[in-house]
Amino acid sequence: MKVTFFGHRRLENREEVRIWLEPTVARLAACGARTFYLGGYGEFDRLALCAVRAAQRAHPEVEAVLVLAYPEAGADAAQYDATVYPPLERVPRRYAIARRNQWMADEAAVVVACVQHGWGGAAKALEYARKKGKEVVAYGAS
Numbered sequence: 001m002k003v004t005f006f007g008h009r010r011l012e013n014r015e016e017v018r019i020w021l022e023p024t025v026a027r028l029a030a031c032g033a034r035t036f037y038l039g040g041y042g043e044f045d046r047l048a049l050c051a052v053r054a055a056q057r058a059h060p061e062v063e064a065v066l067v068l069a070y071p072e073a074g075a076d077a078a079q080y081d082a083t084v085y086p087p088l089e090r091v092p093r094r095y096a097i098a099r100r101n102q103w104m105a106d107e108a109a110v111v112v113a114c115v116q117h118g119w120g121g122a123a124k125a126l127e128y129a130r131k132k133g134k135e136v137v138a139y140g141a142s
Contacts, residue, residue: 003028003038004067004104007044007114007139017114018047019083020139024112028137029059037104039097040066040076044114044122045050049079071098083130101125105132114139 003025005037011017025036025048036052039045052064066080069088077083086103088096098121111129113136115122130136 001026001031001033002035002037002108003033003110003112005039005045005048005106005112006101006105006122006129007042007048008116008120009042009044009120011043011114012116014047015020015033017044017139018050021047021114023052024085025135027054027059028110028112029055029062033110034059034061034110035063035065037065037067038082039069039101039104040079041097048112060123067100067104069096094140097121098124102128105134106130108134110135110137112137116140 003142018088038048040140043100052062054107056095063081066083067084068085071085086100088099091099105128111126111134113126115126117123
């Protein structure tokens, strides 16, 4: 099973999100999630990577995959087990992150989200995933 993450670049309640995220990812890994797609930008993505790394202690077969929006990998790629560049060659650079997010949603069975307002890339990606009928595990949802 593949899982992806959508969340804001900046978080006001970083510690609360971390406390929620680690057991969420651990639960998904225990239920068979093996590939975790990450965008690599911002606070939520950093927390998600840390949660995947924590889950790898109990499930070494789990893989943290950086999904690139641009073909050139940054120095941060070394923090991941693998990288993938979706078929975005013909996408204008200004739309690359949005299209990368759509690809991530299309490929994943589950979306883990921390979207706290209705605007921006994370909100649009989550809306897209919901329209596609993806299972969503959302921070703050009851």
